Amino acid sequence: MLVVHALWVEGRVGLWAEDPSLPAPGGRRHPFAVAGLRLDGDAGVTAERTLTLPTLNRRPEASPAVTGTAKPRPWLVDTVEYHPDDALGVLRGLAAMAGDDLVLAESTRWFATAGGFAAALVARGRMLPAVVGDEALWRPVLTGRDAAHARALALALPSAALAAGQAATRAEATAGILDALVDAAARATLGTEEATGWLAALTGRDRRVGRGPAELERLATALTAWEADAVxxxxxxxxxxxxxxxxxxxxxxxxxxxxxxxxxxxxxxxxxxxxxxxxxxxxxxxxxxxxxxxxxxxxxxxxxxxxxxxxxxxxxxxxxxxxxxxxxxxxxxxxxxxxxxxxxxxPGWWRKASARLGARLTAKTKSGGAAPGTVAVDSGLGLAAVVDYRWELALGDEPLTEDELRSLTDLKAPLIRLRGQWVELDPRRLAEGLTFLQRQREQEAMTVADLLDLAGGAAEGPGGLPVVEVTADGWLGDLLSGETELRIGDAGVPDAFSGQLRPYQLRGLNWMRFLEAAGLGGILADDMGLGKTVQLLALIAAAAPGPTLLVCPMSLVGNWQREAAKFAPEVRVHVHHGADRALALDPAAFDLLVTTYSVATRDAEKLRAVPWHRIVLDEAQAIKNAATKQAAAVRHLPARHRIAVTGTPVENRLADLWSIMDFANPGLLGSAVKFKERYAEPIERDGNEEAAERLRRVTQPFVLRRLKTDRGIIADLPEKLEMDVVCGLTAEQASLYQAVVEDMLARIDSSEGIERRGLVLATMTRLKQICNHPALALRDGSRLPGRSGKLARLEEIAEEILAAGERALIFTQYAEFGAMLRAELSARFGREVAFLHGGLGKAARDALVARFQEAGPSSPPLFVLSLKAGGTGLTLTAANHVIHADRWWNPAVEDQATDRAFRIGQRRAVQVRKFVTAGTVEEKIAGLISDKRGLAARIVGTGEGWLTELSTAELRGLLTLDPGAVMSPA
Structure with a gap:
């Protein structure tokens, strides 16, 4: 595996690569750097560079998740360095080649993103010419969202990109890189061999203007004034x-x-x-x-x-x-x-397609003899199915005939008021409309995929006219309506399914049946705890013309076996895993074959030989990176029906959704490149709500997403009541806190690069430990009572919970603190306190969970859990209180931990308390946590690294202890 890194050095984009499988030489040379690297013919210049990289245990880490123990150290590497004119093409090529064998480091991905941003600025004309010295250059014009995006790029610039020792700050380095890449992108767009003089200096590789100093000065002054005037x-x-x-x-x-x-x-x-x-x-x-x-x-x-x-x-x-x-x-x-x-x-109507001449499409589908609103099983339909259709032209909401079009042409007015709404009369479009009506019979075939593309607004209608409405009858009309849950009919629970389905689960089952009958795939994206597994087992339990392949992480194989035995005992289950797995698969011997992503990748050829009726991917976010081998392997497995199961269809990027949807419905969202152009860049970079709405319309029929918090979905799940519990600091805590802030800020201010990032993260950890308890920060084994505001408040709340005869989960990210809490709470209340941490074996862990869930008089009423060890995969509905003793600063992680109690089987309202110490970094960051919840919710619906990029002044404001944070003595 080759890992390619990028850096900015002397106005060039440098690349270097490492191969962890190489033997590690001694001395100052990077132990895994590839010697004599050549990535793009003769365009790059080779060099040997000394890079300052974080080093752990004498091993360099080029772009790590930096810890406080990493130390910067110089290492020699071979680089290939490209002029910005050549770098844009190289970066695009690397992005296209990335996969399991060629991995792009964080720094390289950053440069690829910056290059795409530069090209987009040029495509939108957001650049102006300038003169620097005797050279003509293009400079970006950054205003509004573009300026915000440039600031975000600067914050995200990895230290490894500046490892060659440049002294520029991230903002200065990002500005220089964007200047160079925009200049290169402009020349690639405008370049012409016939240009001369000033134009040649702006379009060719030779940037020299060829004028005297006085003329250059006048030109530079005029261009500077132009820029100020334009911006x-x-x-x-x-x-x-x-x-x-x-x-x-x-x-x-x-x-x-x-x-x-x-x-x-x-x-x-x-x-x-x-x-x-x-x-x-x-x-x-x-x-x-x-x-x-x-x-x-x-x-x-x-x-x-x-x-x-x-x-x-x-x-x-x-x-x-x-x-x-x-x-x-x-x-x-x-x-x-x-x-x-x-x-x-x-006016709002100006941006709407209904305000101008457009095309309306009506399609008809064959039901295969099924009742209206349903689809016959094995009807042979799918995205490639051909549909009958008819176009008509409309102005606003009014359909138009050929005679009406001609009469509108005679008005010769660009804007008219039609039934109370202004609409545009474009002569060109009127002519195109007349031509189209005359050629209506010369139509090409249209597929279901074409129809959905038009309905989503991602394609133009006849003659380039905008599509203002798409309607259909039968099952396709239901699909387009977005109301398939309500109109697909109820076939009931299969006889072979041993269990009861809640109403929303039955609707999910019928939705999957609907897609199956239509030859379409889907993404079941229900919230955690809503029973995605039982819905799938009910689907699998129904008779099918072929077997089902289920691919999941190794940790879930046993769970699928147990759940299938419980809810679908008649389904023959075979696990395809291990060194002794069958050399050949007999589809007549099983109804459900369960395997893992890694085995599916290795045995792809064997699995392709089986005539699968259905393929199900559990935890489908495993294929969110479409370039990986396992994503490619499962995507190419043939099946009539495909279901992806995931609670997080969008984690970090919209490309995640494309990869999963391309498995479920290949080609629905176009190629990865087209998806990026149509949706990902406009939404992620520009916040384009129109593009987000188009993507929602295209994907809505194929994504079923229900949330536990929606009372219309699961009315019998109790409420979840969330609250922040603000705790004070003791005088000892405040003194320690202030001392750490003053000491660390002085050290941070005098450091830079990797060392600075490590110090920032170490400071955060230290301050959070002090907020929990001085003994945790000092690790001196000292007594606990009376020294922590959090502990005092936790004991008060625990006393109330125990008095009411209820149970609580107490989460902490520090296993050492969990052990302290277990001992202190047990001594304080004279009751057993359970403690789950990463050091427990599976048997001990299972026994602990089972005892707590029994909820009998001998089972522990308080359960302390290490967040990493107990934050996922457990059902702990015996508790109706959840306490987060300290914050992970990742909402998704906290929500998952809370869901141990707030899930199916819970009969009481769940109270969630999140402890925050007043006036400290905890309280200030708690106010920022909600900002992390945006992207996934917009379309369907990590960490602390960003803190390291704050300036010292910003850190001081974030870390400094506010007045009044210390608790008054009783």
Missing amino acids: GGAVRACFRLVEPQEEDPDWTLEFALQAADEPSLVVDADRVWRSRGALQALQRHIPAPQETLLAELGRASRLYPALEDALREARPTALRLDTDGAHRLLSEAAPLLAGAGFGVVL
Whole structure:
């Protein structure tokens, strides 16, 4: 396996590689670095570099999860270094080749992301020319979301990327890298061999302008002024287009001032001129709002000359426009103004497809003799099935005939009001519509996949017209409606299934049957604890024309065996695992074959020989990286029906969803490259809500996601009541805390790179331990009572729980603290306290869980658990209280731990208490945790590394102990 690393060195992108299987030479040379590396023919320049890398036990770690024990040390490596003009292509090639044999390190992935961002900026025209010395260069224009994305890139820049010893900060290094990559991307887009002079310097590899010093200085000054004029300042002009009233035929373009960093802060031009008191909110941005308004209108008039009429007034507040002028603003000037950084507010209908001529599609499907709203099993349908369809043209919601199109053409008006809504009449589209209607009979075949693509808005209709509506009858109509749970019918629970299904589980079973009959796959993404396994076993228990292959992690093989024996005893189960597994598989000998991802990868050829009816992937996030061998292996296994089971269809990137969906329904979301262009980049980089909605529409029929917190899904699961418990510090804790902060901040301020990151993480750990108990931080075996605010509060809550005859789970991330709590709570209350940690064997662990779940008088009422050892995989519904004694700072990990008690089988309301010490880093970071929950929830719905990138001033604000944090003595 080759691991490729990237770094920024002397204005070039350098690459070096390591192979952990190489023999480790001694001396200063990196023990696993590949010598004589050549990745891209003769384009790169080879060099030997000394890189400062974190080192553990005399072994270099190029991009590790840094710990406090890692020390920086110089290592010699061979690099291949590329001019930015060549680096963009090399990075794209590496990304395409990445897989099990070629792994991209964190630093290389960062450069690939930066290169993609640079190319996107150029594609959107977000760059300007500049002169530096005697060279012509392109520079990025970073405003709004682009500026935020650049800041995020700077925070994410790995230390390994700067390991060649450059002194630049991350922000400075990122700015230099983006400058170079945008310049390279612009030349790749604009390059021409015929250019001369200034244009040649901006498009070719030779950047020299070839002018004298005086002329270069004048050119540089003019370009700098151009950049300042184009980007704007802290306050910008904002333009709002208002539709005409019934008695007034004119449109109105209203002027305002808007704070660039606070878009919600808008002061209209009338208030700017009439009331100085209304400008107080803008005073911190600019001293003279009235002068700024005039200057901004003058700047905007260069892009939109019609504003010059308004500037003839002493106090301009608005511009009157006729219908033609309004259309020119909407279609031409508004994008230019918005692109130049001005605020632009347009009527909501302008962005909607219904506001212009579009195509409506109606499809018909064959039901195979089944009742309406159902699909006959073995009907042979699927994404490749051909459907009958008919197009019609519409303006807004109104269908149009050929005669009506011709009459609209005679109006010769770009905007008309149709039944109370303004719509656009584009002459080109009207002509295309007429041509299409005349050629309606010359249609190509359309598949179910084509139909879904059109319904999701990812493709254009006939003649390039937008698709405004897609409808269908029968099962395909149900699929498009997003209401398949309600309309697919109920076939009941199979006789071979020994158990009862809750209503939402029965709906899940019927949904999977619906997709199976239609020849489609799906993703069962129910929340943890809602019984995905029993829904699958009910599906498998039904008679099928062939066997089912189930692929899962090794840790779940035994669970599937036990659950199948319990709920589907008639299903013949065979486990394909181990050194003595069968050389050949006889599909007549089993109904369900269970294997692991690693075995499925090794035995892919053997498994492909079996005529599988169905393939199920449990914990399908195992294939979220489409480039891995195991993802490729299971994707190419043939089956008529495919189900992916996962509670986290999107973990970190939308590419996770693409990989899983490409298994379930190959080709539904297009190629990985197309998916990135259509959805991933617009959503993840730009926050594009329209792209997110399109992706939701395409995937919704094939993703079933229910949450325990949805009362309509599982009304008989009790409430989960979450609360923060704010604890004070004792004087001893506060003294230790402050001493650590002062000492570590001084050391952090004088360090850099890997050493600094390690110190930051070590400081966080130390402070969290002090917040728990001084004895945990000091490791001196001293007494516990009276020295910790958390322990005092925990004892008070535990006393109330025990008095009520209830039970509690107490989670801590520190096994040492868990042992302390077990001893202290047992001594305090005279009751047994259970303690589960990573050192327990399986038998002891199972016995401990079983005793707690018995909930008898002899079983322990309090259960202390190490978060790593007990945070997943257990059912502990005997407890109806969950206490997080310290915070992991990862919401998903905390939620999983809470779900040990808040799951099916729980009969009481679950109270979740999260301990936080007041005025400390714990309280301040607790307020930030909710920010980690966004991406997955938007489409379907880790760690502390970001803390190391904060400046010393930001760290001081985060770590410093607030006044009043110390508990007053009783």
